[in-house]
Amino acid sequence: MNLFENESDSFEGKSDNKNQPLATRMRPVSLDEFVGQNHLVGEGKMLQRMIDSGVIGSLIFYGPPSSGKTTLAYVISNEIDARFEVINAVLDGIKELRNVVAKAEHQKKANGRKTILFVDEIHRWNKAQQDALLPHLESGIITLVGATTENPFYSLVNPLLSRCQLFELFPLTRDNVEEMIDRALADEERGLGYLKIEVSQEAKLYFAENAGGDVRNALNALEVAALSTAKDKHGFVRITLDIAKESIQKRNVRYDRTGDEHYHYASAFIKSMRGSDVNAALYWMSAMLEGGEDPNFIFRRMLIFASEDVGMADPYALTVVNSAHESFMKTGMPEGLYFLSHAAIFLSLSAKSNSTKAIFDTNSIIREKGVKDVPQHLKDKTANKLASQYLDVKNASDDYKYPHSYPNSWVDQQYLPDEINDKSWYEGGNTGREKKLWERLNILKNKLGKS
Structure with a gap:
């Protein structure tokens, strides 16, 4: 016997087997x-x-x-x-x-x-x-x-x-799925053409739309409908919209919590909120949830967004998302959808600022050049006092200016090390609450100190 005669090809010679789906x-x-x-x-x-x-x-x-x-x-x-x-x-x-x-x-x-x-x-x-x-x-x-x-x-x-x-390869379109449905209805050898079937346009559209680009899902639902529906007195199997709905009850959502779609949908969700498109944000969030995504993952992404993208433009965003998450944990689904929606809508509508990224620029210079010495007047006052007492030097803390002792609790004073005193990482945003806070500080600098 030739060991290579039985090839593992699971497709050849089986396409006309009526026992197959x-x-x-x-x-x-x-x-x-x-x-x-x-x-x-x-x-x-x-x-x-x-x-x-x-x-x-x-x-x-x-x-x-x-x-x-x-x-x-x-x-x-x-x-x-x-x-x-x-x-x-x-x-x-x-x-x-x-x-x-x-x-x-x-x-x-x-x-x-x-x-x-x-x-x-x-x-x-x-x-x-x-x-x-x-x-x-x-x-x-x-x-x-x-x-x-x-x-x-x-x-x-x-x-x-x-x-x-x-x-x-890209997802199949609704037209692609409809083409395969028509082909299956017409093919007498491999398809359902041996039966007298009439599928209403509404039913066909429902099969195609709810298959989610999955031809297999649409055709198997069509077969269920065709074989489970009794013929009328004229010998026709008539598939209506109601029959189609019974045959494919849940729309197929293309989503894998561990695959690329997970990251694509999450990215689309974040970018929609960043672009202040409320409808798109709700759409992509719903797509993730329908695909079985953990709502806690979505809340974590929104918490990050509240600081990264809304940030100082509305510092209250963190409180809103955190409160929505706590409320969700207390109630669960389906009422928890309100809290997910609440947070996503709030973030989408909020003024935006990414100024909190200043921390990464600061980290970069520290990793590159190391940490410089703390200016003497900012050092711990107890250590400065002991150094003055035992080394017989001036107490550097005497040069520290206590801001609350000055008008508006602000005074011009050096806080960075001497070597980088001219550096600046934070750039104040010009929207929302941050704009007012930044303007207030600049007014104080111009009025009470150096501009």
Whole structure:
């Protein structure tokens, strides 16, 4: 028996199996059937040109779940008549890789056929596992197509990145999902075309919108609706909006609390508040919550924002966010949404100032030049008194000017070390409460001291 006769290709020869879910049966097998990602496989685009030429190097596909990474890898293998092997980085390791390489070597010697190795969730492999791919890519025994939902520049090792071309895939659009629904309804062999089905436009739109860009979700919901709905007296299965709602009850939100989307959504949330766009801030916060984000993480980000971006323009912002967080902890969900919304709206509407970043500039000069001596008149008065008593020198504390003894509790006096007395790190903002505080200080300086 030939040990290499049963290939691990989980797609070949099974697309017409009626026992498989509709989404599996309708998986594209050629470039003509592939939907979406026109920036990669559209007419004249790079990946389409590579496929047409038959010259395919190792590739990394990165993008959100259900954007077509696995399907595109399989389509490529079909288009260039290569064997298609699949490894899941969560379940498989170097042992499975060796088995694939052994079969690939046999096939190459036997008939010269290429092997495409698709490694799903390749970011889950550690450095040693990723490094194990390198000699086989160099020898040409296998052509790698890796798929990841993470940023490959963070999750993959540099030697692997340097040997692969990177292609970013984007979420499928509503039109893409609708196209696949129409195709499934019309296809008599792989789809539901063998049934007499009428789907209302409202129902079709609901399937497409609530799938969240996930064709699999939409098609499986369509199949549930079609097979669970009785035929009418004319033999038609009529899928209405109500039936569609029952079949796909919860909108699919594309979000991974540990993946790139986590950071993208959080970034969009922060930048929306910084730009004082209340509606966008609420939108991205809701997206995170709907995806299962921990509300405490959102509150922590808002606490940072209250000092970093609102800062001295409205020092009260910290109190508002902290109080909202404490209230949330006492009540929980769903009423806790009010406190999340309260804090996000307040921060979005608040005057903005990033002057608190002055601390980082100050830290920088200390790390660069070290800490200078404390001016004598600012030193501890007890130490100055003892030094005066035992060393028979002037008590330096006598030169210290106590601000409260002067009008408006301010007096012109040196506080920085002599070497950097002319340095300034804080730049007062010109909005909100900070503007008034900064103006007050400058008035005092001009009136009572040096300008």
